Amino acid sequence: MPVSGARHHVVALLNEPQSPFELACAAEVFGAERPDLPTHYTFEVCARRPGPLATTVGHALLVESGLDALRSADTVIVPGWQPPGGPVPDEVLEALRAAHRRGARIVSICTGAFVLARAGLLAGRRATTHWRRSELLAEAFPEVTVVGDVLYVDHGDVATSAGSGAGIDLCLHLVRSDLGAFYATQVARSMVLPPHRDGSQLPYATPPAPAGTDDSLAPVLEWALTRLETDLSVDRLAAYAGLSPRTFARRFVRQVGVSPGQWLLQQRIDAARSLLERTDLPVETVAVRAGLSSAVNLRRRFRTALGTTPGAYRRLFGEAWSTTAWPSSHRKDRN
Numbered sequence: 001m002p003v004s005g006a007r008h009h010v011v012a013l014l015n016e017p018q019s020p021f022e023l024a025c026a027a028e029v030f031g032a033e034r035p036d037l038p039t040h041y042t043f044e045v046c047a048r049r050p051g052p053l054a055t056t057v058g059h060a061l062l063v064e065s066g067l068d069a070l071r072s073a074d075t076v077i078v079p080g081w082q083p084p085g086g087p088v089p090d091e092v093l094e095a096l097r098a099a100h101r102r103g104a105r106i107v108s109i110c111t112g113a114f115v116l117a118r119a120g121l122l123a124g125r126r127a128t129t130h131w132r133r134s135e136l137l138a139e140a141f142p143e144v145t146v147v148g149d150v151l152y153v154d155h156g157d158v159a160t161s162a163g164s165g166a167g168i169d170l171c172l173h174l175v176r177s178d179l180g181a182f183y184a185t186q187v188a189r190s191m192v193l194p195p196h197r198d199g200s201q202l203p204y205a206t207p208p209a210p211a212g213t214d215d216s217l218a219p220v221l222e223w224a225l226t227r228l229e230t231d232l233s234v235d236r237l238a239a240y241a242g243l244s245p246r247t248f249a250r251r252f253v254r255q256v257g258v259s260p261g262q263w264l265l266q267q268r269i270d271a272a273r274s275l276l277e278r279t280d281l282p283v284e285t286v287a288v289r290a291g292l293s294s295a296v297n298l299r300r301r302f303r304t305a306l307g308t309t310p311g312a313y314r315r316l317f318g319e320a321w322s323t324t325a326w327p328s329s330h331r332k333d334r335n
Contacts, residue, residue, distance in 0.1 A: 011073035016054040022079035029171035078112030109167030117141040130163040180317030183275035230290040
């Protein structure tokens with residue numbers, strides 16, 4: 001990781017025809033300047049050969065940097081690759097391997113997973129890609145365990161996302177891992193996006209329900225987020241939505257991608273993370289305000305979800321919001 005005071009350098013490796021949207025997923029999260037937020041990242045694009053680069057929408061991009069840019073990258077992102085499973089030049093593969101060997105984090109969005117697999121970075125690991133391409137990835141790379149029902153898979157040093165939209169989820173997840181929940185939430189808010197989506201991609205891989213059969217549960221979610229410290233049972237949530245508990249739970253999974261209990265636990269952990277980052281409240285108070293009842297329960301949930309303690313988390317991320325210096329931390333390799 002960069003030393004304290006340095007910005008984390010993110011480089012997107014492009015290939016023609018490049019999808020502008022998949023590139024924008026990374027560029028908006030890591031490259032946009034936000035006047036109300038301290039800047040912790042720099043963003044650059046590169047390609048095997050600098051110059052005009054064809055895109056999937058007909059307009060060329062001008063890429064000024066070549067593969068040498070990967071030598072200074074802290075994170076390398078491959079935002080899709082066309083055609084999926086197509087050839088990848090040896091010099092591109094070796095540049096990715098070299099970046100990984102010296103400690104850069106290697107990330108793919110959508111079909112970029114094929115490039116990571118071809119470079120050997122996914123061997124013996126779980127990975128994901130767009131659900132339409134999951135079978136192709138599994139057939140082409142049997143040494144990779146392809147997971148078709150998640151939005152992203154993060155091993156710490158290597159991460160893959162499902163389709164293009166899931167690329168945004170993965171990028172925001174990486175910001176959360178780097179700088180904490182509150183900073184990532186502010187980035188998401190500036191993009192008018194939910195700060196955290198832990199669901200599966202199964203809703204996108206199955207036939208859609210007939211239009212008009214479900215009303216949005218957004219009002220229920222917003223109501224629950226203002227009452228995390230209270231008892232929010234499925235019965236109470238269902239009553240607020242005007243539904244039976246069984247119908248509510250079924251509709252919740254369909255719309256959100258996880259069960260009400262899973263969603264609620266994640267929101268409470270996120271609330272605790274934000275309080276630890278932004279306040280000096282005692283851990284017991286943080287636990288109560290986040291709806292996790294006690295410091296013992298908070299510690300247990302943090303250990304399970306984040307692999308750390310509330311105190312260690314506070315020391316690690318407490319300064320990320322208020323300073324432009326990069327936190328003196330390192331990622332955990334979660335194979």
